[in-house]
Amino acid sequence: MRIKNLISLLTILFSFSTNAQDMAEYTSGWEGEMENSKLFNLKVEIRNLGFENASFKIFNNKSIIDYPFGSKSTSILEIPFAENHSFKGALSENGKEINGFIKSGMLLYHIKLTQSGNGTFIGVWNLLMVDGLKSLKFYLSVENGSGNNYEAYPILADNRFTGTWCANFQKKNDSISFVDFKTGLKFKGKLLSQKIQLGIYLGDGLVMQTDLKKSISDWRIGGFTTTINNGDLQLTEMESLILKDSLPNTHAVLISKKGSIIYENYFGGYNPQIPHDMRSASKSISSAIVGIAKDKSLFQNVDQSIFEFLPKDYHINKDSLKSKIDIKSLLTMSSGLDAVDFGIKRKSLASEDNYQPTQDWTKTILQAPMINEPNTHANYGSANPYLLGVAMDSIVAEPLEMFMDKNLFQKLGISNYIVQTDMTGRPYFGGGMYLTPRDMMKFGELYLNKGKLFGNQILSENWIQDSFKNYRVLENTNDKNGYGYLWWHYTYQYNGTSIKSKEARGAGGQYIFVLPKLEMVVVITSGNYRNRKTQQPESILEKYILPYIEN
Incomplete structure (x- = not known):
């Protein structure tokens, strides 16, 4: 009996000790x-x-x-x-x-x-x-x-x-x-x-x-080095500043001119095989998918209301003003929804910070009030392209990611990539794809060449032209940038010359610059997420790349 009691006591003590472990003791690195x-x-x-x-x-x-x-x-x-x-x-x-x-x-x-x-x-x-x-x-x-x-x-x-x-x-x-x-x-x-x-x-x-x-x-x-340099162009001043951390967290710089790479360099341990988090720069890829669907006549025109593509459950949010939210207004950030991601003092009800923590992103976005009539004022917000993804998912016959792969990425020879999803597992059109810088360059070349690459017309020339038009100013940006179909507009100055650029941009400094006048594409990837240097690639392009380019 004594042995039994002793075993029972030890069992109780052991159980108490394990159950009583305090995680405060493990709070540490x-x-x-x-x-x-x-x-x-x-x-x-x-x-x-x-x-x-x-x-x-x-x-x-x-x-x-x-x-x-x-x-x-x-x-x-x-x-x-x-x-x-x-x-x-x-x-x-x-x-x-x-x-x-x-x-x-x-x-x-x-x-x-x-x-x-x-x-x-x-x-x-x-x-x-x-x-x-x-x-x-x-x-x-x-x-x-x-x-x-x-x-x-x-x-x-x-x-x-x-x-x-x-x-x-x-x-x-x-x-x-x-x-x-x-x-x-x-x-x-x-x-x-x-x-x-x-x-x-x-x-x-x-x-x-x-x-x-x-x-x-x-x-x-971190603290890794990379020794990859491809191309004949010499950009020693830029490289020196990157290595000295004066242009911090620059991961890759690639330049192509007339279809040939003239400069390619990687920093901080990055290399050509690593897909980079594009953040919102992949919004421009979302625009391309909409264009492919349009070219295939999967929808009639960009003037169609978003409610034509949504399940009936969401029509409860439809009113006379919201019914005017069309594909074009979503492509140009001018839906009129209170969906502004930055640049205003109050928090928008359909900003990423508000809809992403919820269980039904579409419902949360559509319940937000209208602050403008559609297609009148543009304010940057990821809810707009997110709704485009919902619309495209409703009209393709296969899983949306398979449609994207077959009709865009395979045709561009891109296989090493990752797609971020929403809560339903659907590709998130608001941003977050991972592509290698070389593949980002292929995408830029596709637009520079009016939708044609490797001898294939992947996107119609009409869609490229419409995508690059300047529809209206993004009112919540400091530079008051013009904006196309999920493509930014900006003009750079060097040597007394103005150079217009169409750009895919993402947080942290992810850029695809398409420069038609120079027949050039520039890709810069970075890691400046919390130091207010997101726009550093613009300075790199204007100060340390363009002055060294021969027209």
Whole structure:
């Protein structure tokens, strides 16, 4: 009996100690190391396509996912390989590749699987968006710990990965778990004395595990160098200023003239293989998708009301003024909705900050009041292109991302890219695509060449002309820029000459400059998100590039 009582007492004490762990004791910075730099460069394989024993596999140095799907269909593949994770793809006409998307978290990762044998297709999924980590250091910031409550944020020493958006923080006894809803990765940790054992999972499959100890020194993040320089143009003054951090956080500068690259350089560890977060610069790609749909006669004209494309449930918000919101007003930021993202003292009811935290973005936007009649005043706001995405999704016969891939990206030879989604899993037309700078340049070249590239008329010349017109001034911008179909207008001065530019622009300094007079495209990517240097690429173009260009 005494032994039984002793065991019961020990069990109670152990249970009390584990349940009573206070997360305040773990509120700190933690660090460990990854096994190798390629753990998140995952191999994706489809075997035995077209047979009952077909399988979908994901692995690094070990198996992570092995999902049998047994489909006899080889045209459209839909493979739900884990909870909240799926692959959707289409076999090419020649049967030699599969183009599709892995849906993981808020992202659609484009994957091209190439045939490597009878019924076998292989590709690579760079889950963290880089082609290999430059540091094996892994950091975890545990914050606001109290009792069972806490927050935890993984941080890589390689800051070329754009970071996690973690939520759903759970604790049970000595175990913690949370999710990055951006990439879809799950994190599970075991709380030990002076240590956290942390595993990172894709569904139920383990990607990697590491032991974390409390940090005793400052974290070292970034500081990488790059030695890629392509082209004959010399821009030594610009390069010197970038390397001295006088033009901070410049990641890439590319210049093409008459279709040939005359300058290409990368900084801070970036290289041609890394897709860059374009932020709102991808709004101009959204405009191209609308143009392709128009060219295919999927809708009649840009004067059609947005309510012609919306489910009946949303028509409750329709009134005599809102019914005038048409495709053209959304393309030109002149819907009249109270959807201004910046530049005014009050917070707009349909700004990104207001509609993105809600469960139904469309409903929130349409419930906002009108501040102007449509097509009269322009104010920049992401709700406008977001509604365009809802409209395009309603008229294409296939998933919108597949339509985009088949009709734009494949024709431009672009396969290494990522699409951010909204809450429904639909491509977010308000911004957030990831393209490599070289592919951003291809997109700029498409517009410079009036919709034609590689001998193909991908967009009609009429759509390009309409896109580049100056419809009205963006009233909430400091420079009072002119604006086209989701393309900015600006004029630069150098050597006594005025140069007009049509621009795709994104927060942090993501720019595609199309300069028709010079037959030139310039791409600059940056990381200036919180230091008020978003417009730094404009200064780089005017002061350190244009003076060195021969007309």
